Amino acid sequence: MRFSRSRYIVNVLLFTVAVLQIGVLLFRELVGEAVSVIVPAMSLLTALGLLFLWGQWRRDTRRTRRIFTQSEQLRQEVKALNKHALVSLTDVNCEFVYVNEALLEATGYTEAELLGKPLEFLYFPDDLAQVSEQRATAARGDTWQGESRVRCKDGSKLWTNLTFMPGVTSNGRICGSISVRTDISDVKRLQADKEVFQALSSVPDEIFIFDTETMHCKYANSEARKNLPGGSVTPVDALLSDIDPLFQSETFTEALARLLESDAEIHRFEIFRGARKHEAQLKLLARRAGHQDALLIMSDVSHREEAERIKSEFISSVSHELRSPMTSIKGALGLILAGSGGEIPERARRILGIAHRNADRLILIINDLLDIEKIAAGKMSFDIGHHDLACIVDEAIQASETYARGFEVTLLREGLDHAPVLVDFDRTLQLVTNLLSNATKVSDPNSRVIARVLQDGDTVTLEVQDFGCGIPDDLQATVFEKFAAKQVSRNPAAAGTGLGLAIVKAIAEQQGCSIDFTTQQNVGTTFRVRFPRPDANQGAQDICMSEQSA
């Protein structure tokens, strides 16, 4: 301002001096001798004035150049800020009056969708308290800084670091707000990753994350590091093939190739580290920054398999150890009852009969325990072939007749004489025998148990019907569960292991059959097993005949 006023005064003086000088020159004759003094003085003054003005012009030029440079710098800074930060301005009502491109790009909104909307529009309902705090801070003329979530158009959240400050007019009045945000989603993601990695580190399985293109290891949990050959090698950023020869194996490379080729998200396979078997899973992770990472989880199952083998051997061995004394007990009782030891009084015979029956029961329990163990271990083998269900039922009735006679129950077969099915003969015989023995146990003396072979379209159905007490309502849901059927038995002395129906269900289902039942209190129960009819043309009669003649 000061410079402008002095320049004004100098300009006025110069003009005045110039006018006077012209006037003096025009009226030289009138002024006379005075001219010789006045004109040089005026010329000197003019020259000094021009010199002053030249100096001012030089200074102005320099200032203008400096302002231009600063303005350009500011423009570039704003451009950079706009590139980097998400900027928005609101008016005094906290409604958007400006949103920059970066904000629009990050949130997915258009400018028209945001302008005029209240500040809260970009927030989740849970964060509205934060908005109030920001507004209050700005209203006091202060600046709010902190982490703030933005609600994007697609409903997703965008984590930002926010500086929220009041907008101020040239005379110092608050006229709105300025929000400058930086996207910290990556930081948040890294934090989340870190938490996940911390959790993974305590998992007892070996876990690796690696880049499927560069095959560099990006993460290895502590279990994985512990099991690496050499131990001290830091696996992260190393080539997978360098950290463990396992990753050079054909099994691993094939598994990875399969995962990458297929649409499946996960590929399970088995891999050996030395003699130790590992169950492994490869899973593709979400593609990030042009990199396709994969997760590898390996668990050493050799201990588990060894434990299963020992358990299986133990059960097998115990069953054998139990069978030897049972052979002597059952044999001795059988011989006494057969009269081998001489005549025995009737009362003693009845007592020995109880012992003999219970020896049989104990043997059945051992057999059932072995079967249920095999089912649990998935080791029950099935030798599937074409058989006639009617023949199997006949054989089961024949095998169960002595047992049924003990209960004064008659076993009958009704329905079709031939019904071809695709099953394991021995297991299906066991299924039918179990159903017959179950039906016998719940029957009253002098009643019947009917095994019926029926056919409906492509399905062959076996019905085993008893006329016993029926299954109580509260036990119906658990009738096929282990040890559940035991409670259904009418005669506690005749109760089996409670495993029979569980074994029946397992045998039925593993052969592709379905099983259910209908029951009515004091009327009886009918179990139904539906066998899919085999497509083969071979007649069941031929099979049955050939088996009998063999």
Add this chain to the structure above:
Amino acid sequence: MTIKILHLDDDPDILEIGRMALDLNGSFDIVQCMSGAEAIEVAQSFHPDVMLLDVMLPGTSGVSVFEDLRQIPSLAQTPVIFMTARVQKAEVARLMASGAAGVIPKPFDPVELGVTIIEILQRTRTRTPRTRAKLA
């Protein structure tokens, strides 16, 4: 005509039950042994028509004894029936595949034992001419 049977089992109670069970039938001449080595020795002088071998024996197995017996020319064709408490299908199949005439599961029914052995002998294709003559 009696059938000469050699019965091998390490359990004296089972041997006793076996003897009594076969006596019920009345058609067997029984010699019993408690070890594989004894069975091999006795068999060479006894010349049994059938051998009933327990599978689980201390220090050896019935299958191993069976293989040793097969090396003796005079016993190479004698039918062998195994008795086993391991009644799993695979185990029975393994025993049958080794060349046994039959497998009787333990515990056995003493009343039926003799009949079962005779039935197996009738079925077997590798019976000796002498056995065939006795069963005829």
